Amino acid sequence: MQPVIVLQNLVKFFGRFAALRGITESFAAARLYVVVGDNGAGKSTLLRVVAGLTQASQGSVTLLGTGSAHEVAHRIGYMGHAPLLYDELSGMENLRYFAGLYGLQGDGIGRDAMRTVGLDANLERRVGQYSQGMRQRLSLARAVLHNPELMLLDEPFSNVDVHSARDMAAVLGRVRDQSKTIFVVTHQSALMEQVADEFVRMSEGRIVSRESVRQVPISAGSGAGGER
Amino acid sequence: MSALSVTKATLMKDLRMEWRSKDAINSMLFFSLLVVVIFSFAFNPTAEESRLIAGGLIWVAFLFAAVVALNQTWARELRNQVLDAYRVSPAPPNALFLAKVLGNFLFVVVLEALMAPLFVVFYQLRSVGPVWQLVVVALLGTWALVVNGTFFAALSIRTRSREIMLPLILFPISIPALLAMVDATTMILNGDGTPSFWLKMLLVYDVVFTLVCLLLFESVFNAE
Numbered sequence: 386m387q388p389v390i391v392l393q394n395l396v397k398f399f400g401r402f403a404a405l406r407g408i409t410e411s412f413a414a415a416r417l418y419v420v421v422g423d424n425g426a427g428k429s430t431l432l433r434v435v436a437g438l439t440q441a442s443q444g445s446v447t448l449l450g451t452g453s454a455h456e457v458a459h460r461i462g463y464m465g466h467a468p469l470l471y472d473e474l475s476g477m478e479n480l481r482y483f484a485g486l487y488g489l490q491g492d493g494i495g496r497d498a499m500r501t502v503g504l505d506a507n508l509e510r511r512v513g514q515y516s517q518g519m520r521q522r523l524s525l526a527r528a529v530l531h532n533p534e535l536m537l538l539d540e541p542f543s544n545v546d547v548h549s550a551r552d553m554a555a556v557l558g559r560v561r562d563q564s565k566t567i568f569v570v571t572h573q574s575a576l577m578e579q580v581a582d583e584f585v586r587m588s589e590g591r592i593v594s595r596e597s598v599r600q601v602p603i604s605a606g607s608g609a610g611g612e613r
Numbered sequence: 614m615s616a617l618s619v620t621k622a623t624l625m626k627d628l629r630m631e632w633r634s635k636d637a638i639n640s641m642l643f644f645s646l647l648v649v650v651i652f653s654f655a656f657n658p659t660a661e662e663s664r665l666i667a668g669g670l671i672w673v674a675f676l677f678a679a680v681v682a683l684n685q686t687w688a689r690e691l692r693n694q695v696l697d698a699y700r701v702s703p704a705p706p707n708a709l710f711l712a713k714v715l716g717n718f719l720f721v722v723v724l725e726a727l728m729a730p731l732f733v734v735f736y737q738l739r740s741v742g743p744v745w746q747l748v749v750v751a752l753l754g755t756w757a758l759v760v761n762g763t764f765f766a767a768l769s770i771r772t773r774s775r776e777i778m779l780p781l782i783l784f785p786i787s788i789p790a791l792l793a794m795v796d797a798t799t800m801i802l803n804g805d806g807t808p809s810f811w812l813k814m815l816l817v818y819d820v821v822f823t824l825v826c827l828l829l830f831e832s833v834f835n836a837e
Contacts, residue, residue: 458703463698467697469698471630486698527698
C-alpha cells in the first residue's frame, strides 16, 4: 500500500527563520500519529504545509498519491488551532454550511458528526455561546464531517477539560479503527497514549524520532522514511 | 459540488449572519444619514442647486458607506480563522468571491433604497430626466464599487492596517467608475441629454473588472 504522506526535503522559511529544516519522511495509512515537541518545533507549520495552507519554501509533499492538496481536498479533514467556526451561527448551521463546501446536503451528516463527538445536534445556541470544550468538539465534528481518509488535527485538546479531552481521544481512536489516518499535534501526549500508534517527536524544525507503540499493519507498510 | 451551490450557500450564510448582527447595514445607514443631514445643513440648497451637486453628494455618501460594509466582509472570515476551513475544502475560491460580491451588492442596494427618499426630502430633489435611468446607474455603479471593493478588501486582509488600506487602493482605481456614476446621475437629474456614454462606460468597467477580479482572486485567496 502507498504511504499516505511522503515528505521530501521539506523546508519552510518565515523570513530568515527556518521553521522546517529538510524533513524527509513517509507515513503509512490507517495509523494514528501523535506529533509532539516544544513550542516552535515546527509541528503546526508541518501540519499546515501538509494541508496545503502554507507553501513549502523547498521540497515536496505527496499526499494520497498526488502533489496537490487541493486535488484531494475532499479526502482530507483539517482542524486548526483556532476553531474555524462562525460564532454567529449555531452548531448545526455551521456544519450544514461546511458540508455544502464538500457537496454534501441534508442535516443527517451534520447530526451524525455531532453525535460522533458527543454533542447534542438539537442545540440551538450559537457557537459564540459554546464553552471552549464544546467548540473544540464541534471543530472536530467539522473536520470529520465528510468522512475523510486523512485527518490533520492541530492541538484538538487545547483548553478542553481532561474528561472531554479523553472522550475526544477515544473518538479519534474509533475513527482510526475505521482505517483512517490521523495526525494529532498536541502538547498533551499523555491523553493519546491509549490510542496512538506512533509518536513523532519534532525539535527545531526536524523530526528527531519516531516511536511506534503499535505495529504497522503488514498491508499498510511504511515507505521511505520508516522507523528510526 | 457546483460553484453555483457553494455561492448560494455562502451568500445565504452571510445574509443570515448579517441579519443577526446587523453590523454592516447599521454602520452604513448611520454613516449615510450623517452625510445627508450634515450636508443639508451646511449647504441648505435650493431645488436647482441640489440637482447640480446631488450626483457627487449621493455617490460620496454611498462610496464611503460601502467601504464600511466592505471592511466587514472578510473580517467575519478572519475571526476564528474560518477562511482556513474554506481553503482546505474542495470548494472553488471564485464561488466564495462571487458570494461576497453579491452579498455586498445587496447590502449597498438596500442602503441606497433606504437613503434615496431621504435625499429627495432633504435636498428637494426632483429628477428632470427619466428616473429608470437613475436605477440603472445605481445598479451598475454599485456593482463597480463592490466588485473592486470586495477584491481589494480580500487583498488587504493580511495587512496590519486593512481598514486604511482598502480606501487607499479602492478609491484611485474606482475613479473612472465614479466619474461615470456622478456625471450620469447629474445629467439625469438635470435632464441634460442622455447619459448613454457614461452608462456604456460603467457597463464596460463592470465587465472588465469583474473578469479581472475573478481571474486574480484565487492567487489572492491562497496568498500567505
